[in-house]
Amino acid sequence: MTPVHTQARRAFMKNMAAAAAAASLPAISFAQNTAATEHKFAPQAGTWRSFEVTTRVNILKPQGVTRLWLPMPSVNTDWQQSLGSSFSSNGKTQITSDGRYGAQMLYVEFAENEAKPVVELTSKVRTQNRSVDWAHPHAASEDQAALNYWTQPTHLLPTDGIVRQTALQAIRGARTDVEKAQKLYDWVVVNTFREPKVQGCGEGEIQTMLETGNLGGKCADLNALFVGLCRSVGLPARDVYGLRLAPSAFGYKQLGGNSASLQGAQHCRAEVYLKQYGWVAMDPADVTKVMRQETPEWIKSSNHALVAPVNKALFGSWEGNWMAYNTAHDVTLPHSTGPRLGFLMYPVAENAAGRLDSYAPDDFKYQISARDITA
Known part of the structure; x- marks a missing residue:
């Protein structure tokens, strides 16, 4: 990230923090129209x-x-x-x-x-849907040195200070790595929000986000925050940077891309390593995207009928209409x-x-x- 982008990001975050504190979320009349509607989002591997x-x-x-x-x-x-x-x-x-x-x-x-x-x-x-079978844990094995690599801090992902303090508070009461990952995922969904005004996918400067108290951003911000929080408490995690390729098979317009023109279709996801499951798919940022942009009005709750299936599935799954670069x-x-x-x-x-x-x-x-x- 260039120094100019860093300065602009910090200024933007501070301004947005002030705006977020002063503004209230819009009312959700859409919920009344969809409460009885069954929505499905359950990617399964195989095709x-x-x-x-x-x-x-x-x-x-x-x-x-x-x-x-x-x-x-x-x-x-x-x-x-x-x-x-x-x-x-x-x-x-x-x-x-x-x-x-x-x-x-x-x-x-x-x-x-x-x-x-x-x-x-x-x-x-070639891509396929990805999902974890939580009912059948197994002894996942990966070299410990390789796993340690994915707990290290980076320039944009510090693992000490406010990042670790936030993570420790979020995982209180969790005993297993699955419980810790779930609590951190839930923390990101509940405490952050999609901010459409952020350029591109965001910059992922998670310390600034936490220090300013402005937890708005896009996928490279919100999923990076999840990854940084995981690393700070010893959970191997990483961002996976890629591109949406096609519409979602489940009808969510915000979870797919227009194949003919993929400008702005870049999207990063996340993975966390769990001892009895291996590398597991995560995408809390897309939950916040559905909440903010799937309907004309901002959905406040992850328990909303439209959001709940996405919130549940993206802890452990993602759809194969997306390509990973690195x-x-x-x-x-x-x-x-x-x-x-x-x-x-x-x-x-x-x-x-x-x-x-x-x-x-x-x-x-x-x-x-x-x-x-x-x-």
Whole structure:
């Protein structure tokens, strides 16, 4: 995250904290119309889908040498398989990684005299719904050194001070790691809120959120807060950065993407490691998104008929209409002259004038689309 973004984020958080204190939530008349309606959101693993995801970038106003980094899907698990990528460009191309987390990316360098820099990257992935069977625990095994790695602090995820104090208060009375994770998940859902005015997916500066008392943000803020709280009490956890690819099969418009145009469809999720279940899917941020944006009015309660199925399912499940790029924090871009990133989920470009704004796809022109190629 750049110093400018950090300063802007802190100023925004402080202003929003004051506004949040002064404003009251709107009344929920929608609840009266939906209280008797049965809503379903219960992703179950078992059916794979294949997608072809295309990112096209045009640099409209090149200045000097232009450098570009595009995230590529580099996660291979029992819920996603990365099937390779192809690309074309009038620049010099190289597949590289961040060198620490294994986050793959396409690096493109355009010559100073290239008037119309362009690149197109196409990646293929297989995805499926993900769910945990809470009724059948098993002896999960992963190297302890690897697990310790996912409890360490990062630049944006400190694990001491106010972060640890908050987590310890939240998990009071919990004895098992499942109970601790549930209490932290519930704490995030109850105490934070989706703030649509935040740029992109947010920055994930969780200490500032807690210190200012402004707990509004988007997925990279709220899921990062969950991850940081987990790490601070010894639960291995990580953010998973990716992209929504298709509409939700359960009818929730906020939990899917428009495959033809995926600008703004970036979404990060979270995982926590539980001793008797292994790595488990989590997404408290999407619960708050449904509460804030699924209906015209802000739903206050996670027990609301529309929200409750999502709140229950996203503790342990997520839908396979989404593709993971990586789990990388504190990303150093190869060949970059700019500051490191908190995470790599958007196209990134730099030229002689500095780093372009990844959150402005119409100015830093890029388009992302997905095509279901399952058949």
